[in-house]
Amino acid sequence: QQQVKQSPQSLIVQKGGIPIINCAYENTAFDYFPWYQQFPGKGPALLIAIRPDVSEKKEGRFTISFNKSAKQFSLHIMDSQPGDSATYFCAASSGGSYIPTFGRGTSLIVHP
């Protein structure tokens, strides 16, 4: 499986800040890029996903930016709230595999 590199490993922001989490990949066959949110003691849950035919996707306060030529994509959380404190995973998969490869995760803490 190809690696997906995620950074930073941890992130601390104040309420209202805009945390940004970045991911990079190598496999140009990847065509589906989901982000998952995980709270302590729970399984990851799909947050938002993007396909490479668009450069940006917004759902509420969450935005994915996608740069196909650079093989990078990022998650922005607008007006972050303490309830957003969680671990975030990026992932990538291809139609030929159906097996998502996950980044190592980013632990986000949003202070009140």
Add this chain to the structure above:
Amino acid sequence: NAGVMQNPRHLVRRRGQEARLRCSPMKGHSHVYWYRQLPEEGLKFMVYLQKENIIDESGMPKERFSAEFPKEGPSILRIQQVVRGDSAAYFCASSPFSGQYNSPLHFGNGTRLTVT
């Protein structure tokens, strides 16, 4: 509408014992994935199954680990002769088949295995 159900939530085994982890996928989902999560290491793919078939087990250790998804009943991840290094959270996820496009995974809340 129940989500992915995993049991037990917590499992304690002594070294050398067997661990059986069960996963019932969401209704209508025919694909099951098992991932292992260790602190600071993210989610590591282990095995991908469809009913009665192992599609990809490239992430599964060659010895002591096995998985099945029978025609009836839950998927089972079995670890024989557990060692301390097997201590981790094991997550099951399911997805429907969607043809050429990928579908998001729906995860259970995991089984936390502790080997003493």
